[in-house]
Amino acid sequence: MPLLAIERLRVEYQTRAGVARALDDVSLTLGDNECLGLVGESGCGKSTLALAVLRVLPPNGRIASGRIVLDGTDVTVLSPRELRRLRWERMALVPQSSMNALDPVYRIGGQIAEAIRAHRSTPAVEARRAAGDLLALTEVHRERIDHYPHELSGGTRQRVAIAMALALGPALLVADEPTTGLDVIVQDQILRRLRELRRDRGMAVLLITHDMGVVAENCDRVAVMYSGRVVEQGAVGPVFAEPLHPYTMGLRNAFPNLLADAAELISIPGSPPNLVEPPAGCRFADRCPFVLERCRTTDPPLVEGAPGHWTACLRWREADELRGRARSGATWQTA
Amino acid sequence: MTRRVLAGSRALVGDPLTAVASVGLAVFVLLAVFGPSLAPHKPFETLSDAGGLPLRLKAPGPGHWLGTTTRGHDVLSQMMHGARIAFIVGVMSAVVAGLIGAAIGLLSGYYGRTVDQVLMRLTDVAFGIPTLPFALIVVGILGPGVLNTIAVIAAILWRTQARVIRSQVLTIKERAYIRAARIAGAGHGRIMLLHIGPNILPFLLLYLALSVAQSVLLEAGLSFLGFSDPRVITWGGMLNAAFEAGAVRTAWWWVLPPGLALSVVVVSSFVVVRQFEEAVNPRLRTV
Amino acid sequence: MGFVLFMIATLMFGMFVLLPGDPAASFVEEGLSRKALERQRELWGLDAPLHVQYLRYLGNVATLEFGVSFRAQVPVREVLVEKFLNSIAMMLPALILIMVGGTVIGAYLGWRRGTAVEKTAVLAGLAVESMPSFFAGIVMLMLFSYGLGWLPSSGMGPSGSGGSFVATVFSSDFPRYAALPVLTLAVRGVNGPMLLMRTSMIEIRGSDFLMLLEAKGVSELRIVRHAVRNAILPMITYFGVLIGTLFQGQVLLETVFGWPGIGRAVVDALAARDFPVLQGAFFFTAIVVVGMNLVVDVLYGYLDPRVRVTGDEVRA
Numbered sequence: 001m002p003l004l005a006i007e008r009l010r011v012e013y014q015t016r017a018g019v020a021r022a023l024d025d026v027s028l029t030l031g032d033n034e035c036l037g038l039v040g041e042s043g044c045g046k047s048t049l050a051l052a053v054l055r056v057l058p059p060n061g062r063i064a065s066g067r068i069v070l071d072g073t074d075v076t077v078l079s080p081r082e083l084r085r086l087r088w089e090r091m092a093l094v095p096q097s098s099m100n101a102l103d104p105v106y107r108i109g110g111q112i113a114e115a116i117r118a119h120r121s122t123p124a125v126e127a128r129r130a131a132g133d134l135l136a137l138t139e140v141h142r143e144r145i146d147h148y149p150h151e152l153s154g155g156t157r158q159r160v161a162i163a164m165a166l167a168l169g170p171a172l173l174v175a176d177e178p179t180t181g182l183d184v185i186v187q188d189q190i191l192r193r194l195r196e197l198r199r200d201r202g203m204a205v206l207l208i209t210h211d212m213g214v215v216a217e218n219c220d221r222v223a224v225m226y227s228g229r230v231v232e233q234g235a236v237g238p239v240f241a242e243p244l245h246p247y248t249m250g251l252r253n254a255f256p257n258l259l260a261d262a263a264e265l266i267s268i269p270g271s272p273p274n275l276v277e278p279p280a281g282c283r284f285a286d287r288c289p290f291v292l293e294r295c296r297t298t299d300p301p302l303v304e305g306a307p308g309h310w311t312a313c314l315r316w317r318e319a320d321e322l323r324g325r326a327r328s329g330a331t332w333q334t335a
Numbered sequence: 336m337t338r339r340v341l342a343g344s345r346a347l348v349g350d351p352l353t354a355v356a357s358v359g360l361a362v363f364v365l366l367a368v369f370g371p372s373l374a375p376h377k378p379f380e381t382l383s384d385a386g387g388l389p390l391r392l393k394a395p396g397p398g399h400w401l402g403t404t405t406r407g408h409d410v411l412s413q414m415m416h417g418a419r420i421a422f423i424v425g426v427m428s429a430v431v432a433g434l435i436g437a438a439i440g441l442l443s444g445y446y447g448r449t450v451d452q453v454l455m456r457l458t459d460v461a462f463g464i465p466t467l468p469f470a471l472i473v474v475g476i477l478g479p480g481v482l483n484t485i486a487v488i489a490a491i492l493w494r495t496q497a498r499v500i501r502s503q504v505l506t507i508k509e510r511a512y513i514r515a516a517r518i519a520g521a522g523h524g525r526i527m528l529l530h531i532g533p534n535i536l537p538f539l540l541l542y543l544a545l546s547v548a549q550s551v552l553l554e555a556g557l558s559f560l561g562f563s564d565p566r567v568i569t570w571g572g573m574l575n576a577a578f579e580a581g582a583v584r585t586a587w588w589w590v591l592p593p594g595l596a597l598s599v600v601v602v603s604s605f606v607v608v609r610q611f612e613e614a615v616n617p618r619l620r621t622v
Numbered sequence: 623m624g625f626v627l628f629m630i631a632t633l634m635f636g637m638f639v640l641l642p643g644d645p646a647a648s649f650v651e652e653g654l655s656r657k658a659l660e661r662q663r664e665l666w667g668l669d670a671p672l673h674v675q676y677l678r679y680l681g682n683v684a685t686l687e688f689g690v691s692f693r694a695q696v697p698v699r700e701v702l703v704e705k706f707l708n709s710i711a712m713m714l715p716a717l718i719l720i721m722v723g724g725t726v727i728g729a730y731l732g733w734r735r736g737t738a739v740e741k742t743a744v745l746a747g748l749a750v751e752s753m754p755s756f757f758a759g760i761v762m763l764m765l766f767s768y769g770l771g772w773l774p775s776s777g778m779g780p781s782g783s784g785g786s787f788v789a790t791v792f793s794s795d796f797p798r799y800a801a802l803p804v805l806t807l808a809v810r811g812v813n814g815p816m817l818l819m820r821t822s823m824i825e826i827r828g829s830d831f832l833m834l835l836e837a838k839g840v841s842e843l844r845i846v847r848h849a850v851r852n853a854i855l856p857m858i859t860y861f862g863v864l865i866g867t868l869f870q871g872q873v874l875l876e877t878v879f880g881w882p883g884i885g886r887a888v889v890d891a892l893a894a895r896d897f898p899v900l901q902g903a904f905f906f907t908a909i910v911v912v913g914m915n916l917v918v919d920v921l922y923g924y925l926d927p928r929v930r931v932t933g934d935e936v937r938a
Contacts, residue, residue: 054837058828087839095837100830103848105855105927118840148927164838352745456625462915463626464633465870465907468888472637472904475892552754556874559756560889574757578878583760584768594757602752 001072003204004030004053004172009066011045011052020275022048022061024228027302030172035198035205037215037236039251040225043272046208047096049225050176053206054093055083070172088115092165094158094175101161102149108160109135109145115167134163139193155186162194169201176208191218212255216240224248227272227283230302234309244311244319246288249326266329282314289331290315290322353610359603367422370415378416378568381407395588402588405580410573414592417570421551421600424484428550431489433543436496437535443497444504445527454497461494467556474562481564488553492546499542500535507534541612548604555597570597623916630908631683634901635676688902693894698902702884706906707787708778709872709883712800716807717868721861723808724815729850731816732823744820747813755871759806759878766802774799776880803879811868818860822853855926862918866911 011023022045030036038046051057053068055075068075070090078086095101102111112134113127122130132142138159149157158178165173178194179187195218198205207219215222216236223233224247232245243249253266270287273279279286281296288295292315300312305319315322325331376382382390382403389407393399401410443454473487507513508531516530557563558571559578570593577589670678682688688698731740750758767775774780778799779790790796826832826849835845873885884903891899 051833056833056837058833084839084841087837089839093834093837095830095834097830101834103831103835103852105851105925106848114835114840114844115838118838118844150927460626460629460633463630463908463912465866465904465911467870467873468885468904468907471873471888471892472900476637548752555754556756556871559754559874560877571754574760578760583763587764590757590760590764594754594760597757598749598753601754602749605748605752 002029002031003034003071004028004206005067005069006049006053007067007069009049009052009068010064011048011057012062012064013058014060014062015276018276021064021278022228022275023052024278025066026225026228026230028223028230028233030204030206032171032204033198033202034221035207035219037219037222038206038208038225039210039212039215039222041210041272043275044225045228046225047176050093050174050206050208053172053174054087054091056093085119088170089119089168090170091172091174092168092170094161094165094173094178096176096180102157104149107146107148108152112160112164112167115164119168130167131163134166135160137166137197138163139189155182155190158182158190159193162190162197166197166201170203172204172206173198174206174208177210178207179214180209180211187214194218212240212251224251227278228275229283229312230310231284231313232309232311234306238306238309242306242319243323244305244309244316245284245313246290246315246322246326247284249323250287250332253326253332266332269332282312289326290318350610353606356603356606359599360607363418363422363600363603366415366418368419370418374409374412374415376409376412378413379406379408380412382409383407392582392586392589394586401592402586404576404586404589405582410589410592413568413573414570414596416568417573417593418596420481420567420569421554421597424481424488424554425547425551425600427485428488428492428554429543429546431485432492432546432550433496433539435489435493436542437500437539439493439497440500441504441527441531441535444501445508445523445531451501455501458494458497461491461497464491466491466553470553470557471560471562474557479557479562479564481567484554484557484563488550492549495546496539496542499538503535503538504531507531541608544604544608544611548601548608551597551600570594623912626912627905627908628680630912631680631905632676634683634905635679638897638901683905686902686905688905689898691899692896693891693899698898701887701899702902702906704787705882705884705887705903708881709869709876709885711778711787711791711796712803712807712875712881712883713865713868713872715800716804716811717861717865719804719808720811720815720864724812725819725850725854725857727812728816728819729823729846729853732820732827732853733846733849735820735824735827740820744817747816750809751813753810754874755806755810756874756878758810759803759875762802762806763878773802775802778881803875803881806875806879807868811864814864815857815860819853819857822856823849826853855922858922858925859918862914862921866914869907869910 006026006028009023009026010021013020013022026045026049028036028038028049038049040046048057048061051061052063053070053075055063055078057063063076066076070086073086075083075086102108106114109128109131112131113124116122116127116130117124128145132145135145136142140156140159140163144152144156144160149160152160162175162178165175175194179190182190191214194205197203205218207215209215219236221234222236222239223230224239224245225231226247232239232243232248239248240252243252247268250266250268254268256265268287273283273286279296281294281298282288282291282300285291285295295314298314300314302310302312303316305311305316311319313319382399384390390399390403391407392405393403395402399409399411401414403409404413439454439458443451443458469491470484470487473490474483477483477487513526513530516526521530554563554569555571555574558569559575561575561579563569563572563575565572573593574590577583577586582589686699688702690696691698691701694701727743731743734740753761763775766773779793779795829849829852832845832849835848869885871885872883873888875881876883876886877889884906887899887903888907891897891903
């Protein structure tokens with residue numbers, strides 16, 4: 001049994017324009033000690049997934065259907081009390097922007113200790129010591145314990161957020177863009193430390209990012225999301241080396257250093273469809289250079305194109321040929 | 336700008352509360368214009384009964400639908416006359432204060448540096464002046480009168496507008512087209528009036544509308560304390576007369592009409608202004 | 623603060639020394655006591671050139687020396703301290719009610735946004751705040767004093783008791799006399815802080831850090847505490863301004879409730895042309911208004927660690 005199994009999850013937001021389906025039948029699994037990368041453009045629903053797993057969606061969002069099973073328990077049906085017990089003990093969150101995610105008027109040590117004391121009857125002095133240890137663990141100087149968030153650099157704040165997430169030794173760490181906005185060197189340091197901690201503590205990590213490079217270096221498996229759906233998933237190696245979905249091929253072009261030979265940076269023109277009234281058929285159809293007539297009418301099912309490698313493209317059998325064409329910038333301009 | 340005002344007008348009709356408030360304001364304006372000619376009696380006319388005796392402190396009844404005062408004056412007629420002064424003082428003070436505030440805010444925000452320093456220190460001083468005591472003393476020294484009242488209210492209320500307009504100008508000033516105009520050699524006056532002016536107009540109107548209610552309240556306060564021209568009837572003056580005559584104990588019909596009229600005018604303008612504010616500044620909508 | 627007060631003193635000099643012509647002449651006309659007049663003449667140095675008068679005036683104001691009350695024949699400072707304390711005796715209980723009530727109700731409304739209770743409260747608050755304060759006071763009198771006969775209508779205590787400030791305020795009669803003015807002040811004043819706290823809570827409610835607190839499995843009570851602690855920051859500024867505003871408006875309610883406070887002193891002094899008291903009362907009020915702005919800055923810096931270093935941001 002996997003640690004986390006997300007089954008046909010649908011999340012909807014009530015918006016002025018109508019109901020937007022941010023996640024549409026998303027299914028994922030994550031094993032113990034595994035790192036699953038979740039990539040896609042902004043607005044594809046990857047952050048929504050993170051919030052849904054911890055059940056902290058904003059007031060206008062709700063889980064419409066599907067299950068989120070952690071350790072065999074369906075999180076979506078838990079009472080607030082049961083949920084509160086589960087949170088942070090079994091699953092913790094490293095938020096998207098620790099600038100806003102730490103309370104600006106409380107000292108960071110207090111905020112870490114608060115997480116511990118919300119779950120365990122640890123004396124304040126001990127919780128504070130534990131907070132110091134956790135800071136040290138993420139390479140933040142212990143003396144920073146009494147600092148306010150605004151006194152720290154972006155990188156340090158992010159380390160604090162990770163330290164806080166590790167406070168109770170969760171089995172699952174959901175990291176939502178944990179290094180976005182940081183400079184490359186700091187980003188590498190933090191991700192390296194996160195890798196080590198995962199190895200030492202046997203944590204599973206759901207790593208949400210728009211950066212394919214980050215996934216390639218950190219994750220075992222990857223799921224590519226587009227417009228509220230998983231369009232391709234599998235082990236990192238095969239998915240990046242031989243993508244079966246045109247969107248993944250396009251994404252790969254946007255990160256040229258992933259490819260041994262290609263130097264050209266090609267972006268995918270256009271933007272994702274409206275989530276309130278999504279088009280019929282494949283949602284990527286409007287931007288896909290390889291679109292066929294039937295793509296616009298038939299919803300492509302997720303099929304296992306290679307062992308353990310799934311894709312939601314009707315033309316997955318022609319992937320080898322399409323991949324070649326996708327390397328050329330001209331292909332994308334005609335789309 | 337036109338679009339914003341249109342959006343504002345649409346919002347006015349959409350919300351029932353705002354619709355009611357708009358009606359309240361409309362009645363106020365109509366009263367201010369036509370009230371004195373429609374009123375059954377002159378404000379200081381003493382009503383008498385058939386035997387020629389003055390009708391003192393009569394409860395509402397035929398011929399005096401809102402009752403009479405201790406001097407036999409018709410409360411309804413006083414009410415209708417009072418609307419005009421409230422309207423004139425409210426609007427004029429707000430307009431004058433708005434113009435002063437806009438000018439100071441515009442100059443301060445546009446020129447910055449020394450001009451800004453001087454004008455903003457001046458504004459700080461204005462914020463330090465206790466409003467009602469200042470108005471009392473000035474009116475007490477200069478003597479009561481509609482013009483003095485307007486002048487003293489305007490002399491205080493401009494400070495809010497000045498700060499608001501200045502902060503608006505500061506953001507607008509940095510926009511690309513303003514810079515472009517400057518590079519193209521447009522003069523300072525031209526930039527301020529033609530390029531920045533239209534952008535601050537919605538905010539100016541908004542705060543101007545807000546200060547109408549403030550002016551009405553200030554005028555009423557001055558009149559209530561007895562600092563108004565005794566020859567002119569005002570709502571605050573009516574309450575002053577009722578209070579001084581000790582009629583609060585008995586003559587509810589003398590107290591409630593002017594008090595409620597003031598409250599309705601103020602609450603209506605708050606409601607309407609807030610709706611306009613949402614239209615002008617869409618960011619507020621979430622709140 | 624010093625500059626603002628200096629400018630206000632200058633403004634006063636303009637109003638009192640220049641506008642009414644020769645004050646000495648008008649005093650004589652009013653048949654004022656010779657002694658007080660002589661004292662005033664000496665204080666203002668009315669025979670000296672204008673700039674000397676001005677400098678002397680500033681010196682006097684700086685030492686809060688306003689001379690002797692024409693009417694009461696006692697130093698203005700003594701008169702003012704008593705009036706000021708009387709005003710405080712009415713404002714302080716009201717302010718406490720406003721702060722606590724506004725914060726608690728506002729926080730509740732913001733947290734429970736969109737419910738019928740919230741909408742009703744917002745409307746009711748708006749309606750009450752739109753009533754002119756003196757009218758609200760009169761309505762309170764009509765209801766509770768004249769109508770139901772529960773509470774006295776005027777003054778700080780039974781007439782003729784005339785004890786010291788401490789004796790009056792701590793007498794068992796005081797609460798009954800203070801109830802109506804304090805309630806009127808509080809009911810009208812609570813709307814602003816309530817709405818601000820509500821808005822502030824609504825803004826804070828969408829914050830990422832509250833989401834993270836929820837994710838941390840912290841109890842709702844603690845989350846609300848974090849929200850309130852953050853939402854309360856703008857309230858500090860507001861309270862300072864509110865104290866200033868209420869203080870300036872004291873004259874109206876003090877008139878309605880026959881309360882011998884500093885606002886009433888302005889009106890009485892104006893009517894009696896008791897210029898020393900008038901200036902003193904005006905300047906005293908200005909000190910409160912300006913002083914509150916300063917207190918706000920300091921307090922804000924203390925409560926919001928982000929502005930502690932610079933302290934400039936709150937000025938804007």
